[in-house]
Amino acid sequence: MLVLKRKVGESIIIADGIEIVILGLEGSQVRLGVKAPRDIPVYREEIYRELQATNREALTTKEDLAKLFRDDEF
Amino acid sequence: MGQIFFPRGLPGFYQEKHWTLYELAKPFYLLEASGRSEIALPVVSPYVFYPEYKVSIAPDVLKRLSEGRSTKGQGADIGQGPADSSVAGEVLIAQHPATDHHIDHYTDQHADEYTDHYTDYHTDEMVLDAHHLEDHPNPWVVLVVVTLRKPLEASTMNLKAPIILNSYTRQAEQVVLEQSPYDTRAPLNPLKIQDFPASGMDHGETR
Numbered sequence: 001m002l003v004l005k006r007k008v009g010e011s012i013i014i015a016d017g018i019e020i021v022i023l024g025l026e027g028s029q030v031r032l033g034v035k036a037p038r039d040i041p042v043y044r045e046e047i048y049r050e051l052q053a054t055n056r057e058a059l060t061t062k063e064d065l066a067k068l069f070r071d072d073e074f
Numbered sequence: 075m076g077q078i079f080f081p082r083g084l085p086g087f088y089q090e091k092h093w094t095l096y097e098l099a100k101p102f103y104l105l106e107a108s109g110r111s112e113i114a115l116p117v118v119s120p121y122v123f124y125p126e127y128k129v130s131i132a133p134d135v136l137k138r139l140s141e142g143r144s145t146k147g148q149g150a151d152i153g154q155g156p157a158d159s160s161v162a163g164e165v166l167i168a169q170h171p172a173t174d175h176h177i178d179h180y181t182d183q184h185a186d187e188y189t190d191h192y193t194d195y196h197t198d199e200m201v202l203d204a205h206h207l208e209d210h211p212n213p214w215v216v217l218v219v220v221t222l223r224k225p226l227e228a229s230t231m232n233l234k235a236p237i238i239l240n241s242y243t244r245q246a247e248q249v250v251l252e253q254s255p256y257d258t259r260a261p262l263n264p265l266k267i268q269d270f271p272a273s274g275m276d277h278g279e280t281r
Contacts, residue, residue: 038138041082047250051085054232054258055248058115058221062096062104065116068222069099 077108079245081138085235087113093246102220105237117217120233121204123263127256128203129216129236135249136200139240140213202238215239219248221259230259 004012011021011033018040021033034042043051076095083090092108101122107113120127202214217237223229233256239246 039081041085041088043085043250044252047252048085050258051232051235051248051250053086054221054235055084055086055115055219058219058232059113060104060116060222061112061114062106065098065104065114065222068224 077244078105078239080247081245082247084115084248102222103217105217105219116220116222117237118220118231120216120218120231120236121207123231124233124260125204127216127233128201129238129249129251130199130201130254131214131238131249132199135238135247139238139245139247140243213240213242215241220262226262229262231262232258233260234258 006012006022008022008024011019013019017037019035021035023031023033025031036042078093078095080091080093082088084093087107090107090110090113094106094108095117096104096106098104098116101118103117105115105117202216206212207214207216215238217239218231218233219235219237220229220231233251234254235248235250235258237246237248
């Protein structure tokens with residue numbers, strides 16, 4: 001992992017278009033500003049993991065569904 | 075059927091930007107990654123099961139989904155079944171795109187800023203609920219991802235992260251309602267399920 005020290009108001013640049021700014025400190029919390037191209041999604045890590053997990057759980061195929069929908073139980 | 079562009083992909087499927095929406099047994103639809111039939115997600119209008127469901131959409135999301143890629147006049151064909159109170163009826167609106175795509179619910183004042191204004195980014199959000207979505211013309215369609223299980227009562231839907239679709243521009247995004255009380259695994263309401271006996275897939279798209 002790359003480790004950097006930054007002061008409040010300073011920022012880092014990732015690739016060509018992503019800028020992460022240290023906006024300030026509030027106790028043990030750090031406020032970040034993220035400037036990214038519109039097609040780059042930004043998530044809080046735990047939320048991303050949860051969404052990824054639920055989307056993958058839902059994953060299916062037409063063939064699976066055809067089977068499921070043919071079943072009398074359904 | 076309906077091609078939908080997700081500029082940001084979907085969480086877990088970042089690479090997949092182009093998806094196709096197919097009819098499934100009512101009230102369900104299938105969102106399939108274009109050209110990747112092994113990647114497909116069942117989706118449903120949340121209002122079928124949760125009539126009180128409400129979504130607050132941030133202005134930056136509204137703006138992103140409203141700009142560019144106009145398919146005016148191209149004719150949307152997502153809902154080919156009879157118009158009803160579920161998704162098909164709403165999506166059919168896309169067949170009659172308004173000539174003016176201007177959405178006046180958002181303002182541009184916070185765009186491209188990351189100063190203190192950033193925290194106020196949600197002040198001009200738009201609230202979508204079942205009532206609002208009945209307004210015509212209205213480009214917005216709300217869908218949620220369903221994890222289908224057997225029996226159907228064991229299925230869940232992700233109310234916390236709905237898919238917001240602009241049926242005029244055909245752009246969509248899965249948003250996160252961070253401040254909402256909604257669950258990522260909300261149960262399908264069994265009472266409602268009885269209204270939708272399995273109608274088979276034969277009226278869906280065959281390719």
